[in-house]
Amino acid sequence: xxxxxxxxxxLGLVVALLYFYINPSNVSYFPKCPLYAxxxxxxxxxxxxxxxxxxxxxxxxxxxxQNSLYILGLLILIYHLMVSLLNTVxxxxxxxxxxxxKTPWILLIIxxxxxxxxxxxxxxxxxxxxx
Amino acid sequence: MDQKxxxxxxxxxxxxxxxxxxPLGIVGIVFASQxxxxxAAGDYEGALASSKMxxxxxxxxxxxxxxxxxxxxxxxxxxxxxxxxxxxNY
Numbered sequence: 649x650x651x652x653x654x655x656x657x658x659l660g661l662v663v664a665l666l667y668f669y670i671n672p673s674n675v676s677y678f679p680k681c682p683l684y685a686x687x688x689x690x691x692x693x694x695x696x697x698x699x700x701x702x703x704x705x706x707x708x709x710x711x712x713x714q715n716s717l718y719i720l721g722l723l724i725l726i727y728h729l730m731v732s733l734l735n736t737v738x739x740x741x742x743x744x745x746x747x748x749x750k751t752p753w754i755l756l757i758i759x760x761x762x763x764x765x766x767x768x769x770x771x772x773x774x775x776x777x778x779x
Numbered sequence: 780m781d782q783k784x785x786x787x788x789x790x791x792x793x794x795x796x797x798x799x800x801x802p803l804g805i806v807g808i809v810f811a812s813q814x815x816x817x818x819a820a821g822d823y824e825g826a827l828a829s830s831k832m833x834x835x836x837x838x839x840x841x842x843x844x845x846x847x848x849x850x851x852x853x854x855x856x857x858x859x860x861x862x863x864x865x866x867x868n869y
Contacts, residue, residue: 729790
């Protein structure tokens with residue numbers, strides 16, 4: 649079990665170094681989004697590799713330009729991990745808003761609207777497309 | 780209510796949707812919402828079933844992303860190898 653976490657940590661470190669030193673916009677050998685490659689439509693995750701590069705260089709504006717939902721997703725993950733950690737390891741009894749009946753619907757609507765808007769070729773919607 | 784709320788895999792589904800390339804995570808989010816609403820309505824069995832569906836869609840998203848990534852890496856290495864070794868024969 650501990651070995652699994654060390655392995656995951658090492659993998660994360662290697663991936664982070666890779667995305668720190670290589671800008672996915674400048675090279676062609678990073679994997680492309682399968683949806684974009686086959687249909688030409690951006691998916692809600694398009695631009696996340698470039699956003700990772702920008703994030704590791706602490707360019708908040710660059711992250712937003714590549715994928716505006718990236719920071720929101722990251723915050724949700726951190727929130728979920730923190731609440732779970734506090735509840736299981738420190739035996740706190742905090743309410744996790746991930747389990748609120750409305751939370752998944754709100755997030756679903758945000759993601760679907762974002763998906764449609766970033767594929768519209770008009771200003772200001774085209775700002776949501778990865779640059 | 781003494782029954783424990785089943786895991787809804789919402790955070791994992793969002794991870795698949797935004798940080799991976801496949802919209803399969805969106806289906807996971809729909810099932811995550813069912814887990815929450817069914818449990819809130821007292822339907823424990825239904826919430827458990829939705830939890831299982833959310834988990835399998837989330838894992839399908841991860842597996843599909845992994846397959847695409849591995850296929851891509853093999854493809855790039857094959858092309859790169861072809862470009863280097865194929866030309867060196869001349």
